[in-house]
Amino acid sequence: xxxxxxxxxxxxxxxxxxxxxxxxxxxxxxxxxxxxxxxxxxxxxxxxxxxxxxxxxxxxxxxxxxxxxxxxxxxxxxxxxxxxxxxxxxxxxxxxxxxxxxxxxxxxxxxxxxxxxxxxxxxxxxxxxxxxxxxxxxxxxxxxxxxxxxxxxxxxxxxxxxxxxxxxxxxxxxxxxxxxxxxxxxxxxxxxxxxxxxxxxxxxxxxxxxxxxxxxxxxxxxxxxxxxxxxxxxxxxxxxxxxxxxxxxxxxxxxxxxxxxxxxxxxxxxxxxxxxxxxxxxxxxxxxxxxxxxxxxxxxxxxxxxxxxxxxxxxxxxxxxxxxxxxxxxxxxxxxxxxxxxxxxxxxxxxxxxxxxxxxxxxxxxxxxxxxxxxxxxxxxxxxxxxxxxxxxxxxxxxxxxxxxxxxxxxxxxxxxxxxxxxxxxxxxxxxxxxxxxxxxxxxxxxxxxxxxxxxxxxxxxxxxxxxxxxxxxxxxxxxxxxxxxxxxxxxxxxxxxxxxxxxxxxxxxxxxxxxxxxxxxxxxxxxxxxxxxxxxxxxxxxxxxxxxxxxxxxxxxxxxxxxxxxxxxxxxxxxxxxxxxxxxxxxxxxxxxxxxxxxxxxxxxxxxxxxxxxxxxx
Ligand SMILES: Cc1ncc(COP(=O)(O)O)c(C=O)c1O
Numbered sequence: 001x002x003x004x005x006x007x008x009x010x011x012x013x014x015x016x017x018x019x020x021x022x023x024x025x026x027x028x029x030x031x032x033x034x035x036x037x038x039x040x041x042x043x044x045x046x047x048x049x050x051x052x053x054x055x056x057x058x059x060x061x062x063x064x065x066x067x068x069x070x071x072x073x074x075x076x077x078x079x080x081x082x083x084x085x086x087x088x089x090x091x092x093x094x095x096x097x098x099x100x101x102x103x104x105x106x107x108x109x110x111x112x113x114x115x116x117x118x119x120x121x122x123x124x125x126x127x128x129x130x131x132x133x134x135x136x137x138x139x140x141x142x143x144x145x146x147x148x149x150x151x152x153x154x155x156x157x158x159x160x161x162x163x164x165x166x167x168x169x170x171x172x173x174x175x176x177x178x179x180x181x182x183x184x185x186x187x188x189x190x191x192x193x194x195x196x197x198x199x200x201x202x203x204x205x206x207x208x209x210x211x212x213x214x215x216x217x218x219x220x221x222x223x224x225x226x227x228x229x230x231x232x233x234x235x236x237x238x239x240x241x242x243x244x245x246x247x248x249x250x251x252x253x254x255x256x257x258x259x260x261x262x263x264x265x266x267x268x269x270x271x272x273x274x275x276x277x278x279x280x281x282x283x284x285x286x287x288x289x290x291x292x293x294x295x296x297x298x299x300x301x302x303x304x305x306x307x308x309x310x311x312x313x314x315x316x317x318x319x320x321x322x323x324x325x326x327x328x329x330x331x332x333x334x335x336x337x338x339x340x341x342x343x344x345x346x347x348x349x350x351x352x353x354x355x356x357x358x359x360x361x362x363x364x365x366x367x368x369x370x371x372x373x374x375x376x377x378x379x380x381x382x383x384x385x386x387x388x389x390x391x392x393x394x395x396x397x398x399x400x401x402x403x404x405x406x407x408x409x410x411x412x413x414x415x416x417x418x419x420x421x422x423x424x425x426x427x428x429x430x431x432x433x434x435x436x437x438x439x440x441x442x443x444x445x446x447x448x449x450x451x452x453x454x455x456x457x458x459x460x461x462x463x464x465x466x467x468x469x470x471x472x473x474x475x476x477x478x479x480x481x482x483x484x485x486x487x488x489x490x491x492x493x494x495x496x497x498x499x500x501x502x503x504x505x506x507x508x509x510x511x512x513x514x515x516x517x518x519x520x521x522x523x524x525x526x527x528x529x530x531x532x533x534x535x536x537x538x539x540x541x542x543x544x545x546x547x548x549x550x551x552x553x554x555x556x557x558x559x560x561x562x563x564x565x566x567x568x569x570x571x572x573x574x575x576x577x578x579x580x581x582x583x584x585x586x587x588x589x590x591x592x593x594x595x596x597x598x599x600x601x602x603x604x605x606x607x608x609x610x611x612x613x614x615x616x617x618x619x
Contacts, residue, residue: 010094031105035109356465
């Protein structure tokens with residue numbers, strides 16, 4: 001949407017847009033009431049006025065009211081104030097008002113997107129959202145397939161489910177129609193490219209049932225050697241769950257080292273892939289992350305694509321998935337209204353001219369730019385509306401470049417839809433995905449937000465870009481003013497890396513201290529004052545952040561380089577192998593002065609100084 005004013009898109013930190021919100025809410029409730037009443041208007045009311053005056057009726061309503069009030073006080077006491085620019089913690093913030101209203105409106109109708117029959121309209125909207133997300137990723141919206149999931153975890157499970165089933169298909173085809181794969185060795189069959197396997201499936205689509213029976217789906221894991229999946233050390237733990245659930249086995253999950261910027265180390269990936277091939281093991285999939293959970297680091301997806309091309313020269317291909325559960329919607333920063341990926345210089349100019357991200361920040365780096373661009377070439381992507389899509393829970397999503405892939409996991413439950421409809425009617429969602437019953441309201445919310453904003457730099461890109469600039473400013477502040485003085489004591493603040501997106505990880509240490517234990521202790525004490533604790537009212541916090549621990553088991557020795565910035569010696573790292581850090585996700589568009597008269601970012605750093613004073617007093 002050109003000239004979008006996003007102050008009109010949120011209820012607002014102080015519910016500034018409450019009149020509009022209530023007006024639309026009243027309208028949607030009225031609409032729903034009319035709808036109920038208009039269905040067979042001649043039917044007499046089932047609940048009469050006399051019923052409503054009965055004592056037990058009134059008592060029952062009172063009970064509802066009392067419990068709702070109780071719930072309200074519970075929620076107000078300890079809900080996390082995502083809506084406030086003072087909340088800079090986990091990957092969530094105020095949600096888009098259009099999405100919120102659409103969700104509440106649709107919920108009244110309670111559509112179930114398991115099947116078209118239970119949700120004639122919202123299933124269609126979900127398919128539309130899938131197409132929007134496919135287009136956002138650079139896929140062809142007509143030949144791709146995407147849908148909403150309960151979250152990023154399940155989206156990852158589904159992608160791995162498809163990759164796993166796909167891997168066993170060539171061997172199944174060899175049994176059914178050997179001439180189709182004549183001349184290919186066992187090793188070559190294990191390493192056919194996903195595109196080629198789907199092409200073969202297409203040729204044999206009439207015999208899909210036989211393929212399924214002879215692939216891992218019918219026979220189980222035993223007859224197949226499915227191989228390993230390669231993920232960066234920064235991976236989300238849903239991948240381990242997925243490998244466990246799908247019988248791939250955790251010993252087949254290979255962790256690829258990360259570089260100093262917490263992006264996947266391509267030399268390590270190449271080495272590990274080659275070792276696997278040399279050992280005669282198949283490569284099941286490589287997963288790159290766009291927006292890692294802790295750091296929002298962006299893996300070099302372009303380089304993963306290049307590496308696959310290189311391996312294909314030795315007859316080895318593999319499935320590539322991108323876990324952009326967090327970062328996926330940020331691709332809208334790079335797209336114009338025609339969904340074209342902007343050339344690099346034009347992008348920098350556009351972001352600057354539109355006051356989204358000042359050119360001085362030099363964001364994005366060419367590495368980040370190339371990685372986002374290359375997402376268009378992978379096999380599937382996880383991209384969650386309930387993260388950077390600013391949609392209420394639950395709305396994850398997964399998108400497959402080639403919709404034929406869903407054949408590999410499709411099932412039919414005859415009581416909700418008939419198998420005969422499968423090809424002609426793609427609205428039978430429950431047959432192609434992990435989940436069965438699912439909220440149509442989530443699809444309606446995402447669809448409404450996409451319609452209002454647009455998945456490009458004029459819409460979503462503007463909001464997300466604002467957060468990216470917020471993180472850059474945060475980083476700049478830390479770099480320019482690394483020392484916080486409290487009386488005669490001096491504390492250093494440093495960032496783990498320059499943020500690739502809108503999450504920044506940082507820690508503090510007293511200048512004179514070179515003990516890691518003491519440094520961790522200081523940061524834990526700061527965290528206690530900035531992270532929610534169930535023992536305290538949420539109203540006592542001036543700002544809220546999240547925290548995490550960088551451990552050797554996950555990150556190898558990479559955190560040691562961070563400790564160098566504080567003068568903590570290597571021996572200290574060797575002794576404890578963990579660094580406690582703070583983490584701030586900048587999703588609130590209201591953090592910087594651009595949109596409010598208050599400099600919340602400036603206040604955040606002043607508040608840190610105040611907390612250090614308190615900690616000194618408590619010593
Ligand atoms: C990169 C990444 N993938 C997957 C997930 C899992 O998403 P969900 O919590 O929606 O299941 C997350 C959650 O933070 C994530 O950051």
